[in-house]
Structure formats: C-alpha cells, structure tokens
Amino acid sequence: MILASFLGLVSAFIMARYEFPGKNIFRVLLMIPLLATPFVNAYVIGKVIGPGGLLNYILKDLLHITDYTIIIVGLPAVILVQTLSFFPIVYLNMLSSFINIDPSLEEQAENMGAHGFKLFRTVTLPLALPGLAAGATLVFIFSLEDLGAPIGLSGAFGDGLHNHLMSFYVYEEFRKAMTLEQVHPVTYAVAVLMLGLASVAFLSIKKYVSLKQYAMLAKGGRWSPRVRKPGIKGLIAIYAFIVPLVIIASYPQLGVITLSITDWAISGALPSKLTGEYLAALVTKSDVVQAIKNSLTYASLAIVVIVLTGTSAAYIVARRDIPGRDLIDLLATIPIAIPGIIVAIGYLLFFGTVFSNTTIDPFINPGLLLIFSYSVRRLPFTTRAVFAGLQQTHVSLEEAAETLGASRARTFFTIVVPLLAANVIGGAILSFVYSMNEVSTSVILGSRNPSQGPITFLMSQVIYASAAVGTVSIAAALGVLLMVLQIVAITTSNYILKQRVAFLGV
Structure with missing residues (x-):
C-alpha cells in the first residue's frame, strides 16, 4: 500500500x-x-x-x-x-x-x-x-x-x-x-x-x-x-x-x-x-471453450441483476427521502470493500449448509452462486454510474411529468430511464467486463465443480496445478482475451458516457 x-x-x-x-x-x-x-x-x-x-x-x-x-x-x-x-x-x-x-x-x-x-x-x-x-x-x-x-x-x-x-x-x-x-x-x-x-x-x-x-x-x-x-x-x-x-x-x-x-x-x-497454437486453443480446446461460455453466461445473467438492483438503489438514494436511505447507499457501495474470499466463503457456508444436496448446493452447482457473487461484487460500478447520471438530471423534469398526471412508476420508466440510458449502459458494460475478471469468488466457488468454473478458475488451475508443460501459455491467451474485453468495455463506456475514466472513491 x-x-x-x-x-x-x-x-x-x-x-x-x-x-x-x-x-x-x-x-x-x-x-x-x-x-x-x-x-x-x-x-x-x-x-x-x-x-x-x-x-x-x-x-x-x-x-x-x-x-x-x-x-x-x-x-x-x-x-x-x-x-x-x-x-x-x-x-x-x-x-x-x-x-x-x-x-x-x-x-x-x-x-x-x-x-x-x-x-x-x-x-x-x-x-x-x-x-x-x-x-x-x-x-x-x-x-x-x-x-x-x-x-x-x-x-x-x-x-x-x-x-x-x-x-x-x-x-x-x-x-x-x-x-x-x-x-x-x-x-x-x-x-x-x-x-x-x-x-x-x-x-x-x-x-x-x-x-x-x-x-x-x-x-x-x-x-x-x-x-x-x-x-x-x-x-x-x-x-x-x-x-x-x-x-x-x-x-x-x-x-x-x-x-x-x-x-x-x-x-x-x-x-x-x-x-499461434495457444490463441487457437481459445476456440479449439474443449475445457477452454467451456470456461469462456461459463464466464459469458454468469456475467450476462449477473448484469441483469446488477442493472435492476443498481438502478433502483441509485434512484432511491438520489431521489427519495425515506428512512434507511443512507443504509441503502452503504449497502450498494460497500461490496467493493469486502474481500471476495469472504463473499465466497459466506455463500459456501450458507448454501452448503441450508441447501445441502439441492440444486443450489455449491458443491453440486456453484454456477448460481457465481452469478450472485458477481452481482454483489460489481454492483458499485453500475450504482455509482447511475447515481452520477441522476445528479446531472434535474428533478424538475420528473416533477413536471407528475404534475401532468403521470404516476411515479410511469415517470420512472418514461422519463428517468430514457435519460439515464447512457449511464446504465456504461455502468453495465464495466460491471460485465469486471465480472469476467473476478478472481477470488471464481477460484473458490469454481473449485467445487470444475466443469462449471469460469475463465479465471481455469487460469488458476493451469498455472498453479501445472497440468502440462506449456499450458501456462493457454492461460496467457485467456489473459489476452480479458485484456481485449477490458479495452473494448472501457472505450465503449467512456464514449457512451462522454466522460473520462471514472475515478474510484470510498
């Protein structure tokens, strides 16, 4: 530090x-x-x-x-x-x-x-x-x-x-x-x-x-x-x-x-x-292809949860004066300060005990918990992007719609959501790509069922377990894929938001 x-x-x-x-x-x-x-x-x-x-x-x-x-x-x-x-x-x-x-x-x-x-x-x-x-x-x-x-x-x-x-x-x-x-x-x-x-x-x-x-x-x-x-x-x-x-x-x-x-x-x-052997493995090697599919699936489903939760939380914090608003703001932001290992262990203990031998038992099907963990860990990216958009959108636009007879729900979906579309999309793109890069929860939860492991779990196995000589280069090829995704995501989100790279803050 x-x-x-x-x-x-x-x-x-x-x-x-x-x-x-x-x-x-x-x-x-x-x-x-x-x-x-x-x-x-x-x-x-x-x-x-x-x-x-x-x-x-x-x-x-x-x-x-x-x-x-x-x-x-x-x-x-x-x-x-x-x-x-x-x-x-x-x-x-x-x-x-x-x-x-x-x-x-x-x-x-x-x-x-x-x-x-x-x-x-x-x-x-x-x-x-x-x-x-x-x-x-x-x-x-x-x-x-x-x-x-x-x-x-x-x-x-x-x-x-x-x-x-x-x-x-x-x-x-x-x-x-x-x-x-x-x-x-x-x-x-x-x-x-x-x-x-x-x-x-x-x-x-x-x-x-x-x-x-x-x-x-x-x-x-x-x-x-x-x-x-x-x-x-x-x-x-x-x-x-x-x-x-x-x-x-x-x-x-x-x-x-x-x-x-x-x-x-x-x-x-x-x-x-x-x-070109190792880059070709991204589309020819079965376990690599499966890991990529797993990551894309988990990150895509997590984005749905993140957008719904993050947009709602940001709107409540920015627009509604209700009891517990500060607590909602804290809960939507603090995941960035919680070690991913702790999130993974918490899910393992709770779901592995309460839902043992069921479909959502992490020792049988860790995929659902990986989606949950990505949703929690990357929620702040979308929440803060939407919150910034709300701060730049004057509340009088919503008040005018309500004065003309629109309900709060209709105002939200017809006025607020279109105005915040760029912020939501930009935040969602960043949340998606950093879900693909998630390490701590991926390697711990993914180890419960390797066939459902995401990209980062496979990379950890290849490097740490040293399954075969030269396979480290396959992990490097996956690393190149992740870098390309990050460059595209950051460039796209910055273009959509029409601002420079956002700065992280406590």
Whole structure:
C-alpha cells in the first residue's frame, strides 16, 4: 500500500501539474497496469526476476554487469507484483483530486510565502487527501484479498514464502476440502480476520476524512489549470521517474501477450519461436471453450441483476427521502470493500449448509452462486454510474411529468430511464467486463465443480496445478482475451458516457 501510494501520488502530481513532451502518451501508458490479467502477470514477473529469468540474463550473460545472481522471491516478489498492479488506483484518485483543487488557494498560500515542498505539504496534499485515502484503502483491501500474486508466483517458482499469505491459506484450505466439515476452524478465523482488517481500514479512512473539511468554493480543472512547464533539470527528473515506471509497470501485460504467441513458457529466459497454437486453443480446446461460455453466461445473467438492483438503489438514494436511505447507499457501495474470499466463503457456508444436496448446493452447482457473487461484487460500478447520471438530471423534469398526471412508476420508466440510458449502459458494460475478471469468488466457488468454473478458475488451475508443460501459455491467451474485453468495455463506456475514466472513491 505504501509503495503503491507513493508511485500513484508522484505520477499523478506530475501529470496534473506539469506540461511536457509526450505527456498524453504517458497518461495512456500509466493506465496499462489496470488491464487485469489474473495470475499470468505475476507469472510473467516471476519469469523476469527469477534465478534463470530475463533480468539475470541481461545483467549477467548479455551485459556482464555482475557475476551475482539476483533473486527476488517470496514476500518481496508479492510486494512487487501487487505494487505494479494496484498503484494506478491511487494514481487515478490522486489525479482527480489534484485537478479539482481550486488554484486560488495555492496562489494565496504563495502570496503568504509558501513555495515548493512547503506549499505541497501544507496546502496541496491536505486538499487532495480524500483521493489519497480512497486509493490507499482500496489498494490495502485488494492486496489483502489478492490471489493472483501468490498463485502466479507459485507457477513460476513453486511453493515458497509467497504462499504464506492469509488469502492463499484460505484458498488452499477450501481448494483441498471436499466438504465443509473438512475445513479446519482456523480457516474461518483467518477469514474473519481478513474481513475485520478490511472493514477497519474502510471505516477508519472514512472517519478520518470526515473529521476535516475539504470543500472548496471553486474547483480547478480544464477551465483554470495550474500547470507549469518544467526547466531542463525538472524535465530530466520527470522522465527519470515516469519512463522507468511506465516500462516496468507495462511489462507484465506485454509479457502476457508474448507468452500467448511464443514458446516462452518452456524456452528459458527468452522465447525462441512464434506460435499461434495457444490463441487457437481459445476456440479449439474443449475445457477452454467451456470456461469462456461459463464466464459469458454468469456475467450476462449477473448484469441483469446488477442493472435492476443498481438502478433502483441509485434512484432511491438520489431521489427519495425515506428512512434507511443512507443504509441503502452503504449497502450498494460497500461490496467493493469486502474481500471476495469472504463473499465466497459466506455463500459456501450458507448454501452448503441450508441447501445441502439441492440444486443450489455449491458443491453440486456453484454456477448460481457465481452469478450472485458477481452481482454483489460489481454492483458499485453500475450504482455509482447511475447515481452520477441522476445528479446531472434535474428533478424538475420528473416533477413536471407528475404534475401532468403521470404516476411515479410511469415517470420512472418514461422519463428517468430514457435519460439515464447512457449511464446504465456504461455502468453495465464495466460491471460485465469486471465480472469476467473476478478472481477470488471464481477460484473458490469454481473449485467445487470444475466443469462449471469460469475463465479465471481455469487460469488458476493451469498455472498453479501445472497440468502440462506449456499450458501456462493457454492461460496467457485467456489473459489476452480479458485484456481485449477490458479495452473494448472501457472505450465503449467512456464514449457512451462522454466522460473520462471514472475515478474510484470510498
């Protein structure tokens, strides 16, 4: 969390406050790590930093810079993977916060003698603290529940200290257990501890931020930007930070593409030949095709639930002054702060006990629970998109319809829904693609019945179980498919909503 917050903070400040050649290109490149390729990105990093990896090949064999073998394994490897994966979350939140700061506040501070780092420390950073708090909290929660790093590194290195994480311990216990009775009680205690840590982090940050006032009479942004052109030294410093960051952070995604079209998985430090075998497996290999069908089915059905629930919740929160409105808002938003592992375990315990040996028993038919879990986990994407649309739609339009005799229901379906169509579609697209990428609930629930497992479950099995030599590249091909879906979804939703990428907030 600390490293991700530092990288996100510095890169956001540079992008928000400085104008330099190539800025727009770097702005796009900094978003590449957000293209999730579960498990495979960690495997690629392992292929680079391992004893026989690309890093040692370049430093020892190619450039002869050192005779020592650089080995980054265990917890340092996990920290590296999670930092590169999650720092853009802080970057996006901080970029939004820096852009929205009223420039006059900083100008007044400068008139009173505050310059440089003192200005940043006493005025700029405190005003941007909500963005930092939101991003850092999300990184902490996502890192806490992350299974991609330990499973991916296990595929690259085998078992090691990278497996000694709470998330991996819970996953492994449930993966091996054929019944709930076989799960050790300590596993549930660890799961409760994870939920407690995530809840404390979420609520503590909200409480801390609420203790201070961050509102401004005016906002910055495109109409009154506070942007400067750096000198030669400043330009060198910017490039010295941004260029290596972009290269290192983008490499996992580039490595996934390389892994999917070459024999890198079995060739050593560098690939030796191109092949279309693994991409072809997306349409020729039966278990891969089935996993893709499963994911498409689960995500599509989840979207129906998400749109109905999210639109209703957003409308109630934005338009109806009823008791419990704040609770509805909290329930529609908090799923993003609940580790997916906890959601999966909760479903396993409840449905596996109450509905044992029935159609919805997760040990018999986990598909329905995967739909439920996707609906819960990705609900905030659609809810916040619709809520933003309602804030931009004046209530007088609805009042006029009701004055003319339309009922609330008719007003909602004939006035509100058409006006919010773009927001609903944009939010639904994002919810769909991130349902396809869901990891924690997919690997735990999917392991109950592998034939009903989604894409990410198959990817985890291929990498962690090492079913056959070279099959890691099939997981990479699935990762490329997920990246394409994400690019299409984000581009389409941004076009529909006619706005830039939405910023996550607590």
